[in-house]
Amino acid sequence: MRSEETPRLIGADGLGALFTALRDRGYTVVGPTLRDGAVVLAELDSAGQLPSGWSADTEAGRYRSRRREDGAVFAHCAGPVSAKTFVHPPRARLWSADRNPDGSVSAAGPDAPAKRFAFVGVHPCDIAALGVLDRVLAGGEHPDPVYTARRDGTFVVVAECTEPAATCFCTSMGTGPAATAGFDIAITELLDGGHRFLARGGSPAGTEVLAALPSVPAGAEDTAAATAAVERAAAAISRHMPDEPLPALMTASRESPRWADVASRCLTCGNCTMVCPTCFCTSTEDVTDLTGQHTEHQRHWDSCFSLDFSYLHGGPVRTSTASRYRQWMSHKLGTWQEQFGMSGCVGCGRCIAWCPAGIDITEEAAALAAARLEDAP
Amino acid sequence: MNAVVPVPHRIVDRRVDTADTVTVELAPVGEALPAFRPGQFAMLTAYGIGDVPISVSGRHGARPLHTIRAVGAVTRALHDAAPGDVIGVRGPFGTAWDVASAAGHDVIVVAGGIGLAPLRPVVERVLADRSAFGRVAILAGAREPAELLYADARRQWATQAQVRTTVDRAADGWKGPVGLVTALIPGMDVDHAAAAAFVCGPEAMMWFTVQALLERGVPAARIQVSLERNMRCGLGWCGHCQLGPLLLCRDGPVVGYPVAEPLMRVREL
Numbered sequence A: 001m002r003s004e005e006t007p008r009l010i011g012a013d014g015l016g017a018l019f020t021a022l023r024d025r026g027y028t029v030v031g032p033t034l035r036d037g038a039v040v041l042a043e044l045d046s047a048g049q050l051p052s053g054w055s056a057d058t059e060a061g062r063y064r065s066r067r068r069e070d071g072a073v074f075a076h077c078a079g080p081v082s083a084k085t086f087v088h089p090p091r092a093r094l095w096s097a098d099r100n101p102d103g104s105v106s107a108a109g110p111d112a113p114a115k116r117f118a119f120v121g122v123h124p125c126d127i128a129a130l131g132v133l134d135r136v137l138a139g140g141e142h143p144d145p146v147y148t149a150r151r152d153g154t155f156v157v158v159a160e161c162t163e164p165a166a167t168c169f170c171t172s173m174g175t176g177p178a179a180t181a182g183f184d185i186a187i188t189e190l191l192d193g194g195h196r197f198l199a200r201g202g203s204p205a206g207t208e209v210l211a212a213l214p215s216v217p218a219g220a221e222d223t224a225a226a227t228a229a230v231e232r233a234a235a236a237i238s239r240h241m242p243d244e245p246l247p248a249l250m251t252a253s254r255e256s257p258r259w260a261d262v263a264s265r266c267l268t269c270g271n272c273t274m275v276c277p278t279c280f281c282t283s284t285e286d287v288t289d290l291t292g293q294h295t296e297h298q299r300h301w302d303s304c305f306s307l308d309f310s311y312l313h314g315g316p317v318r319t320s321t322a323s324r325y326r327q328w329m330s331h332k333l334g335t336w337q338e339q340f341g342m343s344g345c346v347g348c349g350r351c352i353a354w355c356p357a358g359i360d361i362t363e364e365a366a367a368l369a370a371a372r373l374e375d376a377p
Numbered sequence B: 001m002n003a004v005v006p007v008p009h010r011i012v013d014r015r016v017d018t019a020d021t022v023t024v025e026l027a028p029v030g031e032a033l034p035a036f037r038p039g040q041f042a043m044l045t046a047y048g049i050g051d052v053p054i055s056v057s058g059r060h061g062a063r064p065l066h067t068i069r070a071v072g073a074v075t076r077a078l079h080d081a082a083p084g085d086v087i088g089v090r091g092p093f094g095t096a097w098d099v100a101s102a103a104g105h106d107v108i109v110v111a112g113g114i115g116l117a118p119l120r121p122v123v124e125r126v127l128a129d130r131s132a133f134g135r136v137a138i139l140a141g142a143r144e145p146a147e148l149l150y151a152d153a154r155r156q157w158a159t160q161a162q163v164r165t166t167v168d169r170a171a172d173g174w175k176g177p178v179g180l181v182t183a184l185i186p187g188m189d190v191d192h193a194a195a196a197a198f199v200c201g202p203e204a205m206m207w208f209t210v211q212a213l214l215e216r217g218v219p220a221a222r223i224q225v226s227l228e229r230n231m232r233c234g235l236g237w238c239g240h241c242q243l244g245p246l247l248l249c250r251d252g253p254v255v256g257y258p259v260a261e262p263l264m265r266v267r268e269l
Helices: A014-024 A124-138 A145-151 A204-211 A220-236 A246-252 A258-263 A271-275 A321-340 A361-375 B073-080 B113-128 B151-157 B181-187 B203-215 B257-264
Strands: A008-011 A027-035 A038-043 A054-059 A062-067 A091-099 A105-108 A116-122 A155-159 A185-190 A196-201 A282-288 A294-301 B007-018 B021-028 B041-046 B050-060 B063-069 B086-093 B106-112 B136-142 B162-167 B195-200 B223-226 B254-256
Touching (some): A038 A054, A105 B086, A155 A204, A185 A204, A185 A220, A196 A220, A246 A321, A246 A361, A282 B050, A321 A361, B021 B073, B050 B073, B113 B136, B113 B151, B113 B195, B113 B223, B136 B151, B181 B203, B195 B203
Parallel strands (some): B106 B195, B136 B162
Antiparallel strands (some): A008 A196, A091 A294, B007 B021, B021 B063, B041 B086, B050 B063
């Protein structure tokens, strides 16, 4: 769904102007950068920190950054960090309370964040993930104040995906490689015929920032090149989910023998949940100071792969690895739909690349689908 | 303030129920929370220790009562809190027992252990409007006689309802039945096919109770159960209370048996 307005063309040096424009408007820019051998998302001071000339090769259980001949800036696939880290921080204080000398208690809610984030160069799958978090954490009866304080007013510059990795399956989840919604500016990186970016506004704020950048109207050949680059990306995606309604597949597979099979490989390390851009589960703990009169209620990311996650008096509900993997995958692809009216998976492939055992959610889904066919009368 | 920050409440009354269980009456120090409906729960905070979900077990005027069994660090701290102490309260959260739908029907209430706590407001609502319901049977099981809750209340209920208790292990002086609460179901004087049932207790107890009720002809659509999972927030954010498609803090804890049945069937769901 392309905007009717004529897109603009920005030169390779235009990203510096974009950073300046965003910082002038009070944003803290978060974008991709090479760190410790991987392209991660981090707070960036300048466009020079973008991963120019870096890609990554991924496979099940494997991620390797790779030097490129060209100076491509947004040719990286999903790294271990997603926007989740910034809007749903790994640790947050939900409230603090002080016991007063008269025995009464004074309490305060979470601190307001000092920063307003502009995400630059995140891919459409991760924009879709922000939409999922919006629904889960801010779209219910009780909007999460930690999340909304960080998410409200964010500025999003999505980079359409032109170099999907082997672990990507966004086309199965309907989240990419094209950017269709949820952004202020969408850019498409063009390499053939000169390094340049096609840019289009997706909101009044985006159009305003775009107008502040040095640009020229995009020609028909630029627009065609951008469309072709995204179409090539879609065609290059090699992993796919089974072509059937996944919630029904998950419900029908609750007692599948496949869970025991995957449990023989799963280490229950929780890596998949940590790198997942939509896994939102948290736990809480109360921390006091030495006087015991001041207490803080802190929240931190949790994983359904941990034994304590399902603890009830007497012991955990999900003791077996099979039941914990089933919970994660069934939630992601199935019950999320019933809980929030959407899928919990955006097809970014992080869980596949960052699983130390190389477990592949698309392969597991295919196995469940095949087993279901065998069981059918 | 919102549902995130606990609202300070003072313990104004503390009644010892059993060796490890107390019922506390809470009065807001400042602002009051919305009224709890039977079946709903609060997140109770022992400042500096943590918070736990505790269902409402009755009310005294506008003040909620909560029955707390000391099983872990937080419930131990709440159990040990004395009248005058301040604890934090968030809520009300979750679904309520649909008592109104039982009007005109015989009513069967089956409780296992501390499961009687969330059911006490059901019994009190039914008995407060006694003529709106048919025959009423209240069945409660506990491990030992000393663990049966609310002896005074049960004596009162017995003037208007059939009240039966059973224990797993008899102790000195116990003359009542010994065994599972399901064994009491056949002896009730109710029209099973026209009855509505409210069930709360350990999951296995609820499962076998419901099977016994179904066997006697109680329609599945008129059976409600209260389910339990780990809860960290009560707000639908933490993911801990999932039971298949349900977030029990939001879609439960009280659900109709037809919703619960396929989920209760699956081990370790």
